Amino acid sequence: xxxxxxxxxxxxxxxxxxxxxxxxxxxxxxxxxxxxxxxxxxxxxxxxxxxxxxxxxxxxxxxxxxxxxxxxxxxxxxxxxxxxxxxxxxxxxxxxxxxxxxxxxxxxxxxxxxxxxxxxxxxxxxxxxxxxxxxxxxxxxxxxxxxxxxxxxxxxxxxxxxxxxxxxxxxxxxxxxxxxxxxxxxxxxxxxxxxxxxxxxxxxxxxxxxxxxxxxxxxxxxxxxxxxxxxxxxxxxxxxxxxxxxxxxxxxxxxxxxxxxxxxxxxxxxxxxxxxxxxxxxxxxxxxxxxxxxxxxxxxxxxxxxxxxxxxxxxxxxxxxxxxxxxxxxxxxxxxxxxxxxxxxxxxxx
Amino acid sequence: xxxxxxxxxxxxxxxxxxxxxxxxxxxxxxxxxxxxxxxxxxxxxxxxxxxxxxxxxxxxxxxxxxxxxxxxxxxxxxxxxxxxxxxxxxxxxxxxxxxxxxxxxxxxxxxxxxxxxxxxxxxxxxxxxxxxxxxxxxxxxxxxxxxxxxxxxxxxxxxxxxxxxxxxxxxxxxxxxxxxxxxxxxxxxxxxxxxxxxxxxxxxxxxxxxxxxxxxxxxxxxxxxxxxxxxxxxxxxxxxxxxxxxxxxxxxxxxxxxxxxxxxxxxxxxxxxxxxxxxxxxxxxxxxxxxxxxxxxxxxxxxxxxxxxxxxxxxxxxxxxxxxxxxxxxxxxxxxxxxxxxxxxxxxxx
DNA sequence: ATTAGCACTCAACAAGATAGAGTGCTAACA
DNA sequence: TGTTAGCACTCTATCTTGTTGAGTGCTAAT
Numbered sequence: 001x002x003x004x005x006x007x008x009x010x011x012x013x014x015x016x017x018x019x020x021x022x023x024x025x026x027x028x029x030x031x032x033x034x035x036x037x038x039x040x041x042x043x044x045x046x047x048x049x050x051x052x053x054x055x056x057x058x059x060x061x062x063x064x065x066x067x068x069x070x071x072x073x074x075x076x077x078x079x080x081x082x083x084x085x086x087x088x089x090x091x092x093x094x095x096x097x098x099x100x101x102x103x104x105x106x107x108x109x110x111x112x113x114x115x116x117x118x119x120x121x122x123x124x125x126x127x128x129x130x131x132x133x134x135x136x137x138x139x140x141x142x143x144x145x146x147x148x149x150x151x152x153x154x155x156x157x158x159x160x161x162x163x164x165x166x167x168x169x170x171x172x173x174x175x176x177x178x179x180x181x182x183x184x185x186x187x188x189x190x191x192x193x194x195x196x197x198x199x200x201x202x203x204x205x206x207x208x209x210x211x212x213x214x215x216x217x218x219x220x221x222x223x224x225x226x227x228x229x230x231x232x233x234x235x236x237x238x239x240x241x242x243x244x245x246x247x248x249x250x251x252x253x254x255x256x257x258x259x260x261x262x263x264x265x266x267x268x269x270x271x272x273x274x275x276x277x278x279x280x281x282x283x284x285x286x287x288x289x290x291x292x293x294x295x296x297x298x299x300x301x302x303x304x305x306x307x308x309x310x311x312x313x314x315x316x317x318x319x320x321x322x323x324x325x326x327x328x329x330x331x332x333x334x335x336x337x338x339x340x341x342x343x344x345x346x347x348x349x350x
Numbered sequence: 351x352x353x354x355x356x357x358x359x360x361x362x363x364x365x366x367x368x369x370x371x372x373x374x375x376x377x378x379x380x381x382x383x384x385x386x387x388x389x390x391x392x393x394x395x396x397x398x399x400x401x402x403x404x405x406x407x408x409x410x411x412x413x414x415x416x417x418x419x420x421x422x423x424x425x426x427x428x429x430x431x432x433x434x435x436x437x438x439x440x441x442x443x444x445x446x447x448x449x450x451x452x453x454x455x456x457x458x459x460x461x462x463x464x465x466x467x468x469x470x471x472x473x474x475x476x477x478x479x480x481x482x483x484x485x486x487x488x489x490x491x492x493x494x495x496x497x498x499x500x501x502x503x504x505x506x507x508x509x510x511x512x513x514x515x516x517x518x519x520x521x522x523x524x525x526x527x528x529x530x531x532x533x534x535x536x537x538x539x540x541x542x543x544x545x546x547x548x549x550x551x552x553x554x555x556x557x558x559x560x561x562x563x564x565x566x567x568x569x570x571x572x573x574x575x576x577x578x579x580x581x582x583x584x585x586x587x588x589x590x591x592x593x594x595x596x597x598x599x600x601x602x603x604x605x606x607x608x609x610x611x612x613x614x615x616x617x618x619x620x621x622x623x624x625x626x627x628x629x630x631x632x633x634x635x636x637x638x639x640x641x642x643x644x645x646x647x648x649x650x651x652x653x654x655x656x657x658x659x660x661x662x663x664x665x666x667x668x669x670x671x672x673x674x675x676x677x678x679x680x681x682x683x684x685x686x687x688x689x690x691x692x693x694x695x696x697x698x699x700x
Numbered sequence: 701a702t703t704a705g706c707a708c709t710c711a712a713c714a715a716g717a718t719a720g721a722g723t724g725c726t727a728a729c730a
Numbered sequence: 731t732g733t734t735a736g737c738a739c740t741c742t743a744t745c746t747t748g749t750t751g752a753g754t755g756c757t758a759a760t
Contacts, residue, residue, distance in 0.1 A: 033723080045734050045735080048732085051732095067723070067739090067741060069741075109519075149507065155497075155505075167505065169515055240589070243608065251593050251599050255590070255594070258590045380753090396703090397704070398703065400754070401701095404755080415711095416710060419710075420752080
């Protein structure tokens with residue numbers, strides 16, 4: 001009878017486990033004792049390694065797809081890896097330059113930033129990326145301004161306390177002139193300042209309508225515009241990357257995943273920003289949704305005006321290169337905060 | 351020796367050819383004489399059909415992937431089909447309702463319309479769809495307006511003669527006040543009215559800068575914004591559909607196509623709107639680009655304010671259901687024109 | 701002109717054979 | 731006592747081979 005395996009991992013077991021994980025992350029092929037023993041820093045015979053691997057398997061760190069295959073890391077192995085042994089490779093200066101050049105073009109439309117972020121993340125990590133648009137739930141209004149554009153059109157500008165601006169072109173009847181719009185802007189602003197978007201929409205529906213009298217159609221448009229900017233949104237990027245992974249070499253598998261990614265509700269849940277952590281790493285079975293229990297999701301949050309406003313991250317096979325992913329997320333997060341605070345400039349100070 | 355085949359297709363040959371094309375479009379599998387003879391409206395023995403098929407092959411309408419396979423239509427066969435025998439199935443009322451409901455939500459941002467159109471086209475045709483943003487080359491300026499938003503930010507609104515509006519948030523130094531922005535708006539408008547965007551950008555760079563004196567940074571931002579709205583753009587939709595076609599069941603093939611679709615220049619060329627035709631159908635070898643010679647591209651143009659402004663279409667295997675594709679493009683085109691003219695309302699009349 | 705019959709072709713599928721990488725166990729070794 | 735060589739065993743991936751079936755072209759009969 002074999003002696004019971006100790007609960008704590010010996011130095012050597014750690015070394016071997018790390019090697020296995022590193023290798024599997026790179027290739028996606030179960031790794032065997034023979035090929036491991038060839039590594040310069042693992043100077044043992046295959047047999048010795050096999051013994052250790054048997055122990056590691058018993059402890060739950062390794063899995064075998066079938067009897068005569070090599071071992072692959074289990075979810076707990078990845079968890080250990082992420083928590084304790086991963087080397088977060090500093091982003092290379094080339095990559096940093098890459099990210100910069102992506103973002104360098106002046107972008108002042110929020111949607112553009114979101115979309116581009118998704119693209120950057122996808123390109124750099126080679127995974128599917130997710131970016132959530134800023135959550136507007138707790139945002140309050142600072143100002144509403146209507147500007148006449150042409151005979152029949154006006155621009156509605158909504159300025160929020162976090163500095164995010166939404167604007168929409170409205171149609172107005174010809175009778176309305178600049179001074180009327182100014183008056184309207186003032187009434188609307190007075191009634192909704194410091195209210196959340198939801199409250200503001202409500203107020204416009206009930207209070208303002210009666211106060212202002214007619215122009216029902218116009219008020220409806222304004223109401224719709226405000227309500228609309230509350231809507232939750234998730235942008236995907238790098239979707240084509242799934243074709244590069246052997247895990248999805250079967251077209252059917254790939255299609256299933258794509259289908260899955262279309263149900264945005266789940267994605268939105270996964271991009272939840274209520275937690276305290278800056279990074280969230282969900283490995284395989286740690287995911288809440290059954291459908292993603294064989295994948296890992298790594299997310300980070302971004303801020304606008306010092307307030308957590310949304311999050312972004314990537315989703316991929318459990319064997320993803322966590323170190324690289326995290327370093328990219330980190331750097332992109334920094335860039336993103338930079339850009340988004342450019343949005344505000346000093347507009348928030350006074 | 352067999353007698354030479356006449357140049358013109360007999361009624362029967364037409365019937366057989368059409369059957370073959372219809373069948374192949376549906377299944378993607380080369381169709382044989384036996385299965386053809388089973389069709390109720392083709393009341394000949396397989397042998398007879400075989401003879402006719404041999405003739406059709408000699409005439410260039412049919413191809414064989416290998417000796418003992420059924421026949422598949424050649425590019426000229428599809429061309430004939432599209433020109434002379436295709437039945438353009440009226441869109442079903444269900445589909446029409448579908449399209450309507452897609453577009454029904456109020457959309458007032460041009461980019462949103464473009465993006466949604468791409469999605470609709472992809473969903474309805476099950477092909478990859480392309481939509482080009484309006485080409486701004488010949489658009490002229492009607493008005494430039496700056497509006498102060500917060501201490502450090504202003505909104506730049508560009509109104510064009512076709513009714514398309516672009517706006518951008520700029521950062522301004524705190525010293526600038528409303529009246530100064532008004533003055534600036536007037537100067538800019540006077541100098542650029544009725545000029546194209548390109549000319550306007552040029553003018554702002556050269557003339558206005560000297561006339562207005564300092565605030566170089568602000569002028570640069572305005573210049574960038576105008577220049578930026580000229581940029582060409584193509585939005586893709588329904589990319590995931592390629593996974594549904596046996597032609598791309600091989601992941602490698604699918605990946606290649608995706609790669610190809612990323613080089614937007616080619617797509618832009620294919621969405622060219624200089625031609626006179628409302629619809630353009632390029633079948634297989636009719637395509638200019640080598641890379642698309644095994645695919646078909648069907649495009650249509652859309653108008654804003656009565657002027658051709660951009661185009662949209664789909665790209666797929668040569669065996670696509672041309673009748674359906676065209677009917678969808680047609681209907682979507684109508685809806686698109688509707689929506690885009692809502693943008694204008696009467697803003698253009700005066 | 702049409703069609704039945706026949707020999708022939710070829711892709712697709714299934715079954716069997718082989719190679720190679722991996723394992724676990726035991727016995728020898730330092 | 732921990733390490734390693736050796737060996738029998740397992741299982742996948744790949745290659746080979748045979749079989750099936752849908753399809754063709756040609757010829758001769760209708």
